[in-house]
Amino acid sequence: MxxxxxxxxxxxxxxxxxxxxxxxxxxxxxxxxxxxxxxxxxxxxxxxxxxxxxxxxxxxxxxxxxxxxxxxxxxxxxxxxxxxxxxxxxxxxxxxxxxxxxxxxxxxxxxxxxxxxxxxxxxxxxxxxxxxxxxxxxxxxxxxxxxxxxxxxxxxxxxxxxxxxxxxxxxxxxxxxxxxxxxxxxxxxxxxxxxxxxxxxxxxxxxxxxEIARFNTCEKIEYEESLKAFRDWYSVLSTAQNKGYSEGLEKGMAEGMEKGMAKGMEKGEKNKALSIAQEMFADGVPLSTISRYTHLPLEILQQLLTKE
Structure with a gap:
């Protein structure tokens, strides 16, 4: 380590x-x-x-x-x-x-x-x-x-x-x-x-x-693992926000979810949104947060991600 x-x-x-x-x-x-x-x-x-x-x-x-x-x-x-x-x-x-x-x-x-x-x-x-x-x-x-x-x-x-x-x-x-x-x-x-x-x-x-310098070796290792988990979580959220969605998110906020989704589907972005949603769900991100960042309706996410 x-x-x-x-x-x-x-x-x-x-x-x-x-x-x-x-x-x-x-x-x-x-x-x-x-x-x-x-x-x-x-x-x-x-x-x-x-x-x-x-x-x-x-x-x-x-x-x-x-x-x-x-x-x-x-x-x-x-x-x-x-x-x-x-x-x-x-x-x-x-x-x-x-x-x-x-x-x-x-x-x-x-x-x-x-x-x-x-x-x-x-x-x-x-x-x-x-x-x-x-x-x-x-x-x-x-x-x-x-x-x-x-x-x-x-x-x-x-x-x-x-x-x-x-x-x-x-x-x-x-x-x-x-x-x-x-x-x-x-x-x-x-x-x-x-x-x-x-x-x-x-x-x-x-x-x-x-102060990290005061930690013993075990504490430093524990902290690094905890920090890595925090950064991984934050990275997932940031990816959903930024990975190919800047334009889609801006238009979705301005024009409404339905119009934004329609435009996203026209450009073939629906599959990308679902892929990111699956990654976020696997990392334990709540459905409400996934919906907010991907612009996918909550009811659709519930059907696709929580089914047995």
Whole structure:
């Protein structure tokens, strides 16, 4: 095994290895605590965290299990699920809701119980955008709400989604700790020195833990494998976008899917689209993402790619 391609000083946060090393290990637990406190903006001050079993089973033997990226609780017993998603997944909101049911159900007590629950927070660090209506709205905080009064109906279930591509603040514009954490996460692999705006001691620990030169041989190999998987995934998406489809995508966006598909079929591009779709599907890319990049209707992809 060679250690080629590790030319950056710091890791790419969106790799599975880096995310779990920086936010999912006892040695770096303070990094996660600081990050979570920055998101909660003083609403809940977390003084300590404990990691919990990331593999959760249902209450019945036949229930589907869930494997969380990072699962922990604070000193008050409140639960935190922290997930990193490097690319858009079909039904990712459904996945968040489904995962949140596990820390809710595990609070059930045997015998007499009054159903009082501890709060559950689900945090998604997303390397994609799911809401195109506002390019500046990247920090979504979702709770159960009364649709008439617009007031929070239940404040113990919170979903926080961070659309990282929308975070475009420069170093000079960083004000809050949340700003600083998002800047550090997004720009980590492109940095060579710790930015002056990130003077807090917690970022000294963050950059030290993220420095590849400090890894042992096993860690470097694990990181390289994780980085390769990330680059392969990104390459598949980029290929679908660029490989002979620049003109087709532009016209499809301007003229609509049906007209774009008709023109693509006239030029013999349908077979090429299907070929790329098959490659993307084989690499685990969600059908919704394949449809968006290839301009093939979702129902057609479902028929061609998911049949037995």
């Amino acid at each position: 060679t250690l080629e391609g590790l030319h950056e000083r710091y890791v790419n946060f969106y790799t599975d290895f880096a995310f779990k090393k920086l936010f999912g290990t006892e040695a770096n637990k303070e990094l996660l605590r600081s990050f979570l406190n920055s998101l909660l903006d003083g609403q809940e001050v977390i003084t300590s965290l404990s990691y919990l079993n990331s593999e959760q089973l249902g209450t019945q033997e036949t229930d589907r299990k869930a494997v969380f990226d990072v699962y922990c609780e604070n000193e008050n017993g409140e639960k935190f699920l922290v997930e990193m998603q490097k690319a858009e997944q079909q039904f990712f909101k459904d996945r968040s809701i489904f995962y949140s049911t596990f820390p809710i159900r595990e609070q059930a007590q045997r015998g007499d119980w009054n159903y009082q629950l501890k709060a559950v927070y689900t945090i998604g660090i997303l390397n994609f955008s799911f809401d195109d209506s506002d390019p500046n709205y990247f920090h979504h905080e979702v709770k159960l709400m009364d649709t008439r009064t617009k007031k929070v109906f239940y404040d113990k279930l919170t979903f926080i989604y961070l659309e990282m591509p929308k975070f475009t603040k420069t170093e000079e514009e960083l004000v809050t700790m949340s700003d600083k954490w998002l800047y550090a996460i997004r720009h980590l692999p492109a940095l060579w020195d710790r930015p002056k705006a990130l003077r807090e001691k917690i970022f000294e620990q963050f950059f030290s833990a993220a």
